[in-house]
Amino acid sequence: MRLATIPRYPLTTIPTPLIRARNLEAVLGRASPRIYLKRDDLTGLAFGGNKARKLEYLVADALATGATVLVTEGAVQSNHARMTAATAAIVGLRAVLVLDARNGDALAGNLLLDRLLAAEVRVVPDKEAREAVMQRIGDELEASGERPYVIPAGGSVPLGAVGYVAMVQEILAQLLEVSEAPSRLYCATSSLGTQAGLTVGACAFSAPFVVQGMAVEGSAQELSEVGALLATATADLLQLDATFTSRDFRVDDRFVGAGYGKASAEGLEAIRLLARTEAVLLDPAYTAKAMAGMLADIRAGAIDPHNAVVFLHTGGGPSLFPWGQALLEPVDTAPS
Ligand SMILES: Cc1ncc(COP(=O)(O)O)c(C=O)c1O
CATH class of the missing domain: 3.40.50.1100 (Rossmann fold)
Incomplete structure (x- = not known):
């Protein structure tokens, strides 16, 4: 192995x-x-x-591919999104988080931490809207000169x-x-x-x-x-x-x-x-x-x-x- x-x-x-x-x-x-x-x-x-253990491998790959921005998705209280934002801060990349507000969008808990960790947060109303944004966000970022590394929900x-x-x-x-x-x-x-x-x-x-x-x-x-x-x-x-x-x-x-x-x-x-x-x-x-x-x-x-x-x-x-x-x-x- x-x-x-x-x-x-x-x-x-x-x-x-x-x-x-x-x-x-x-x-x-x-x-x-x-x-x-x-x-x-x-x-x-x-x-x-738990996401920290996954992100150790994912961010090593992102850095090897020359990424400039980590992109991920989840619900507004996503722990994975918060830890992706933290990872980006540590390695000096931007983070873009696409988060759905199906269970509310209070600026507290993980969402507050995302902002503190300087992630760019895009809140959308529901999971369908989130999927729609995720489909085009890679192209959007590339068009603005970035090299996005997209991490699927939960880093799974x-x-x-x-x-x-x-x-x-x-x-x-x-x-x-x-x-x-x-x-x-x-x-x-x-x-x-x-x-x-x-x-x-x-x-x-x-x-x-x-x-x-x-x-x-x-x-x-x-x-x-x-x-x-x-x-x-x-x-x-x-x-x-x-x-x-x-x-x-x-x-x-x-x-x-x-x-x-x-x-x-x-x-x-x-x-x-x-x-x-x-x-x-x-x-x-x-x-x-x-x-x-x-x-x-x-x-x-x-x-x-x-x-x-x-x-x-x-x-x-x-x-x-x-x-x-x-x-x-x-x-x-x-x-x-
Ligand atoms: C606190 C917590 N426990 C468990 C899980 C589930 O892990 P996985 O998505 O790998 O099944 C998550 C995923 O978001 C989580 O945030």
Whole structure:
């Protein structure tokens, strides 16, 4: 496998901590396995999160191709967009972010940080409008003399997913130190790059765990199919002889709730539980739903209590702030 030869621009503070969540285990009681939190909310790039690991590979490629501007897209509270803006600031490129306001456009959280990081932000009303702008923005920038490097939503292309292949090596070393062989690793899944990288890494490095993605939008069937294709393409890029099918790409869509960017009652419960037991802060759109899924599995006895599990905390903290009071109430709506 050619992982070590793929150029990487260092942006992260790694390894991120792997911590045992003993207070959470105590609240869950006898049904609880040993729970470890892999703190990728602490990757260290402008408030951290999973995208930093992808951006290390993507920006190295952008620099190699002589890019002058990083372009990406997402919702207004996109963590990926904020970290792309941070990456551009560090390497001295411009950043153009095309963001849809389907869940509001309050100048808070990630959007505020995008502006502070000096990104050029174009806010459009919805996802369709965003796609339309993305189709022409490359040409527009080229016509004005720029060399754009377009990063698809979430950085979920094979080169971005490589960041999570490498992360498997990191966590396996940490698990060895604490003599653990967890049966599952849970993560939030959306544009699928994180889970694709983890799935390839788990295969390449013979990890003991199955990667369990928790959807934050979409259906499990569709996500598994698209995710398996991305995993196979990532393996190809690494010259790893492996093919993945939807059966190898486990996604649970029971905790999507009212949809992307909308809080769910179970997610809010997970946010409060992790805050008061571990002082770990989850976000309503991604990590809260993933944690809600893991908690439901534990409470239903789906995991052997003699075993260990890992929850990958993928970040999202800055998007907590626009929610305000809504975080303290059981609501199914986005912040106004
Ligand atoms: C906090 C957080 N967690 C999880 C994800 C999902 O990662 P992926 O898009 O690679 O599936 C994202 C993506 O935007 C995110 O911002």
